[in-house]
Amino acid sequence: MKVGVLVSGTGTNLQALLDAETTGRLEPATLAVVISNKPGVQALARAGAANVPAFVVEHAAVAREVFEDQLHAVLAAHHVEAIVLAGFMRVLTPHFLDHYRDRIINTHPSLLPAFPGANAAAQAIAHGVKISGVTIHFVDASLDGGPIIEQVAVPVFDDDDAAALQARIQSEEHKLLPDVVQRLARGELSCQGRKVRGPGRRAE
Amino acid sequence: MKVGVLVSGTGTNLQALLDAETTGRLEPATLAVVISNKPGVQALARAGAANVPAFVVEHAAVAREVFEDQLHAVLAAHHVEAIVLAGFMRVLTPHFLDHYRDRIINTHPSLLPAFPGANAAAQAIAHGVKISGVTIHFVDASLDGGPIIEQVAVPVFDDDDAAALQARIQSEEHKLLPDVVQRLARGELSCQGRKVRGPGRRAE
Numbered sequence: 382m383k384v385g386v387l388v389s390g391t392g393t394n395l396q397a398l399l400d401a402e403t404t405g406r407l408e409p410a411t412l413a414v415v416i417s418n419k420p421g422v423q424a425l426a427r428a429g430a431a432n433v434p435a436f437v438v439e440h441a442a443v444a445r446e447v448f449e450d451q452l453h454a455v456l457a458a459h460h461v462e463a464i465v466l467a468g469f470m471r472v473l474t475p476h477f478l479d480h481y482r483d484r485i486i487n488t489h490p491s492l493l494p495a496f497p498g499a500n501a502a503a504q505a506i507a508h509g510v511k512i513s514g515v516t517i518h519f520v521d522a523s524l525d526g527g528p529i530i531e532q533v534a535v536p537v538f539d540d541d542d543a544a545a546l547q548a549r550i551q552s553e554e555h556k557l558l559p560d561v562v563q564r565l566a567r568g569e570l571s572c573q574g575r576k577v578r579g580p581g582r583r584a585e
Numbered sequence: 586m587k588v589g590v591l592v593s594g595t596g597t598n599l600q601a602l603l604d605a606e607t608t609g610r611l612e613p614a615t616l617a618v619v620i621s622n623k624p625g626v627q628a629l630a631r632a633g634a635a636n637v638p639a640f641v642v643e644h645a646a647v648a649r650e651v652f653e654d655q656l657h658a659v660l661a662a663h664h665v666e667a668i669v670l671a672g673f674m675r676v677l678t679p680h681f682l683d684h685y686r687d688r689i690i691n692t693h694p695s696l697l698p699a700f701p702g703a704n705a706a707a708q709a710i711a712h713g714v715k716i717s718g719v720t721i722h723f724v725d726a727s728l729d730g731g732p733i734i735e736q737v738a739v740p741v742f743d744d745d746d747a748a749a750l751q752a753r754i755q756s757e758e759h760k761l762l763p764d765v766v767q768r769l770a771r772g773e774l775s776c777q778g779r780k781v782r783g784p785g786r787r788a789e
Contacts, residue, residue: 492716495699509779511736512696514716532715534738539782575713578743 382566383413385461387452387469392424393551394467394488394558399431401559410566414459416452418471434459440471449477463565465558466520470499475522483572485520486565488558490550492516492532497525502550503543511537513546515554517561519572530570530577531561586770587617589665591656591673596628597755598671598692598762603635605763614770618663620656622675638663644675653681667769669762670724674703679726687776689724690769692762694754696720696736701729706754707747715741717750719758721765723776734774734781735765 384407386395395415401407415428415435428435436455440448448471456464466487478485491501492514498504505513514534521527533553537546564570570579588611590599599619605611619632619639632639640659644652652675660668670691682689695705697720700712709717718738725731737757741750768774774783 492696492699492714494712494714495696507779508698509733509781510696510698511733512718512738514738529713529715534716534718539780575711576743577713 382410382462383460384410384463384465384562384566385413385456385459386415386428386465386467388415388417388422388424388467389419389470390422390424390468392422392427392467394465394554395424396427397555398465398467398559398562399427399433401562403431406559407563407566410463410562413461414455416455418448418469424468445474446476449474453477453480463562465562467558472524473520473522478520478522483519484565486517486530486561487520487525487527488554489516489518489525490547490554492534493518493525493529500543502547505537506541506543506546513537513550515550515557517557519577528572528575528577530565530579531557533557586614586666587664588614588667588669588766588770589618589620589660589663590616590632590669590671592619592621592626592628592671593623593674594626594628594672596626596631596671598669598758599628600631601759602669602671602763602766603631603637605767607635610763611767611770614667614766617665618659620659622652622673628672649678650680653678657681657684667766668724669766671762676728677724677726682724682726687723688769690721690734690765691724691729691731692758693720693722693729694751694758696738697722697729697733704747706751709741710745710747710750717741717754719754719761721761723781732776732779732781734769734783735761737761 388395412433415433417425417437418440420437425435438451463484464481493516496504512534517531518529519527535550592599606616616637619637621629621641622644624641629639642655668685668689696718700708716738720736722733723731739754
């Protein structure tokens with residue numbers, strides 16, 4: 382299964398995927414293309430270093446539908462069947478999403494439905510929760526509201542600031558994301574309404 | 586520290602507190618009185634079996650302030666210094682809460698701020714989360730929104746219904762609640778804005 386990765390920044394989640402592919406932990410998924418909506422970001426350099434084709438599709442100067450058509454054109458040219466949003470900071474509309482129903486996933490640094498949107502770790506610290514975590518979910522037109530595939534809990538300690546919590550969450554995210562991409566590529570995830578079933582979610 | 590417990594139903598959390606007191610795991614807290622807003626509930630029988638004074642203060646026929654004054658009168662007569670809401674299904678107003686600022690706690694069967702209100706386990710199942718849990722928090726006038734003292738994560742499995750999840754959450758709740766009451770009685774919890782600090786919340 383050819384996978385496209387959409388990024389906007391440093392690309393640490395992309396790096397986790399690249400590393401997993403190198404060591405065979407992504408099979409049968411392969412990373413076919415990386416697209417950033419911002420030029421010059423570190424994620425593009427990571428893709429280049431791994432010999433994965435990388436493109437910039439800027440959103441600033443064009444209408445939303447034109448932007449989404451350009452994204453889709455690049456993905457289609459690389460025969461992409463599934464998409465990972467890895468720190469991609471643009472909301473996508475059904476105009477784009479309908480091409481990839483149940484084949485586009487996002488990773489979010491909180492236990493959704495708590496703390497959707499930007500700065501989830503800072504939101505968690507401000508609210509005073511004792512547990513946060515990471516959520517990987519199918520993408521729909523809502524803000525971080527699509528069907529949840531997998532979650533991992535992360536403790537919040539008394540002395541944490543947002544950066545410390547964010548780092549602890551990302552450490553789990555970098556383990557979980559390749560695992561979910563592999564399960565998706567293996568056809569192991571089934572989505573029925575809001576319920577996503579998969580291996581490893583049964584009681585012992 | 587004399588503790589009053591407010592209940593509305595079967596009283597499984599009350600039973601966890603009674604059992605903890607019997608085996609010394611609540612010290613220096615003692616359970617001084619149990620009050621139910623509903624007559625005939627099992628929680629009252631549990632209190633009676635443990636020789637803890639138990640009362641019914643009904644809310645149905647009286648104004649909210651009168652109800653809260655009656656609660657306060659019974660609690661004051663038993664020299665109660667701290668209150669546990671253990672499945673107590675009435676919202677309390679500042680008229681009552683101001684007597685017990687930072688000395689009244691509630692237990693809720695979700696990882697707040699996710700799924701406040703009634704039927705939290707059913708809400709979690711319907712949303713399709715993979716992790717839920719239990720939250721113990723200080724009570725303010727908001728619905729399950731007060732400063733969070735402690736949380737424990739609980740996995741949600743593919744085949745869970747609301748009852749199965751509820752049972753798994755309660756199992757954790759019954760361990761956590763006596764522990765938090767003991768910490769409160771020992772003066773180990775400090776509340777600053779939304780942040781509650783206490784022992785055992787530091788990184789290893």
